[in-house]
Amino acid sequence: MSLRRTLLTMRRIMQQLRHDPRTIALLLVVPSALVGLLAWSLVNRPGNFDALGPRLLGVFPLTMMFLVTSVTTLRERTNGTLERLLTLPLAKAEFILGYAGAFGVVAIVQSALVSTLSYSVYGLSHQGIPWRISVVALCAGLLGTAFGLALSALAKTEFQAVQFMPAFILPQLLLCGLMVPLAQLPTALRYVANVLPMTAAVHAITPLQTTTYYLEQFAIMVAYIVGALVVGSATLRRRTK
Amino acid sequence: MSDTLALEVSRLRVVRNHNEILKSLTFDVAPGTLVGLLGPSGSGKSTLMRSLLGVQVITSGSALALGERVGSPVLRRRLGYMAQGSAIYLDLTVRENLAYFAGILDLDDSQVDHVLDVVSLRPFAQRLVSALSGGERSRVSLAVALLGAPPLMILDEPTVGLDPVLRQDLWRTFAQLADEGTTVLVSSHVMDEAARCDRLLLLREGRLLFDDTPGALLERTGAPGYDAAFVRLIEGAS
Numbered sequence: 001m002s003l004r005r006t007l008l009t010m011r012r013i014m015q016q017l018r019h020d021p022r023t024i025a026l027l028l029v030v031p032s033a034l035v036g037l038l039a040w041s042l043v044n045r046p047g048n049f050d051a052l053g054p055r056l057l058g059v060f061p062l063t064m065m066f067l068v069t070s071v072t073t074l075r076e077r078t079n080g081t082l083e084r085l086l087t088l089p090l091a092k093a094e095f096i097l098g099y100a101g102a103f104g105v106v107a108i109v110q111s112a113l114v115s116t117l118s119y120s121v122y123g124l125s126h127q128g129i130p131w132r133i134s135v136v137a138l139c140a141g142l143l144g145t146a147f148g149l150a151l152s153a154l155a156k157t158e159f160q161a162v163q164f165m166p167a168f169i170l171p172q173l174l175l176c177g178l179m180v181p182l183a184q185l186p187t188a189l190r191y192v193a194n195v196l197p198m199t200a201a202v203h204a205i206t207p208l209q210t211t212t213y214y215l216e217q218f219a220i221m222v223a224y225i226v227g228a229l230v231v232g233s234a235t236l237r238r239r240t241k
Numbered sequence: 242m243s244d245t246l247a248l249e250v251s252r253l254r255v256v257r258n259h260n261e262i263l264k265s266l267t268f269d270v271a272p273g274t275l276v277g278l279l280g281p282s283g284s285g286k287s288t289l290m291r292s293l294l295g296v297q298v299i300t301s302g303s304a305l306a307l308g309e310r311v312g313s314p315v316l317r318r319r320l321g322y323m324a325q326g327s328a329i330y331l332d333l334t335v336r337e338n339l340a341y342f343a344g345i346l347d348l349d350d351s352q353v354d355h356v357l358d359v360v361s362l363r364p365f366a367q368r369l370v371s372a373l374s375g376g377e378r379s380r381v382s383l384a385v386a387l388l389g390a391p392p393l394m395i396l397d398e399p400t401v402g403l404d405p406v407l408r409q410d411l412w413r414t415f416a417q418l419a420d421e422g423t424t425v426l427v428s429s430h431v432m433d434e435a436a437r438c439d440r441l442l443l444l445r446e447g448r449l450l451f452d453d454t455p456g457a458l459l460e461r462t463g464a465p466g467y468d469a470a471f472v473r474l475i476e477g478a479s
Binding site for chain 2: 004009012015016020080081083088089240
């Protein structure tokens with residue numbers, strides 16, 4: 001595996017994004033506006049935004065990076081560029097890590113913007129440490145990218161790829177503790193909810209927990225990222241039937 | 242090394258979904274030959290090309306390219322491939338596309354300029370591929386295949402949808418590459434393109450119907466042109 005070819009792939013994906021300013025704007029504006037809308041809607045219920053706002057910081061990168069990655073990699077599978085790349089001296093890991101790197105950068109920029117706006121404009125007074133929020137956003141972005149890469153293998157068209165988003169994201173949103181506290185879930189669901197990637201992203205931002213607790217959440221996220229990247233890599237075939 | 246065959250295909254069979262796409266093909270190609278792979282659509286041309294490229298699972302038989310088993314990692318720097326459909330990034334400029342693929346092959350920017358000149362696309366270097374016409378996109382795809390001057394080029398219908406002037410230019414480029422020692426395998430379903438090849442492989446329903454020079458095809462069939470010759474061959478075979 002070569003770092004140079006990984007970085008080249010990362011640069012190429014960023015160049016593609018640069019030629020698509022509308023997508024960049026959507027990636028940055030939509031989460032910022034949504035958190036702003038949430039803050040505004042809770043303006044008559046003091047304290048609620050402080051509790052809810054930061055937890056969403058993990059949900060956005062996960063959702064958006066999942067969508068963007070699954071559509072772009074599906075495009076590589078269907079337009080022949082992936083086949084061409086696999087006839088060249090590019091390792092699968094270089095391809096996969098190039099995507100993770102490029103969208104990881106986007107996730108960091110996105111979360112930096114959203115959390116800066118939350119603290120300075122939307123009036124968030126959360127006891128969370130900013131660097132932890134950034135790391136959670138990066139992990140959540142990488143989770144979305146890794147799962148997008150893996151699940152894009154199951155879609156034949158971009159239309160199908162888009163349908164995977166609600167199937168993948170909404171159940172996690174229901175169970176991650178934002179709607180119903182985990183302690184109040186039926187036992188079976190609680191076991192499932194406790195090991196979902198989005199739950200870990202939400203919990204990793206929850207304030208005033210022990211270091212061990214945070215490390216556990218990060219460990220869950222990293223395990224999912226690595227696992228999904230390995231599965232994603234296995235879906236890239238140099239030879240097909 | 243110079244007497245290593247560019248291609249050595251022996252009893253190559255490909256079965257996909259219980260359909261026998263290639264039925265025991267055997268042929269050799271000497272280095273520096275411009276080979277036309279002709280046949281109606283669905284005859285197995287693309288499957289043969291993908292097999293030689295190493296991206297198609299082979300059911301039985303063997304295929305060597307440049308003396309190596311197809312699909313071998315060492316061939317990844319030595320084969321130039323142009324698929325049907327351009328297989329380039331529409332949301333990058335021409336130069337960004339070429340620079341990326343050149344980087345993967347450890348080549349520098351001088352190679353990018355060189356291939357841009359070969360396909361006469363230097364003035365389009367800064368344009369987004371999505372803004373180019375179909376013919377221009379094919380030339381970008383060909384330019385990618387030319388990167389690093391690979392000794393064997395596999396081009397799947399590179400002239401489809403191009404105007405006659407451009408087709409003529411491309412065939413001149415292929416002939417020149419072959420003169421310089423590159424083996425070029427070009428598929429087409431336009432029989433009149435046969436005249437420009439050193440050697441013809443005619444494929445029909447996964448079988449090799451003819452394997453000789455264009456002159457021999459006209460001679461054997463007594464047909465006035467390549468289209469007619471192909472029709473006569475098929476009628477003779479069935």
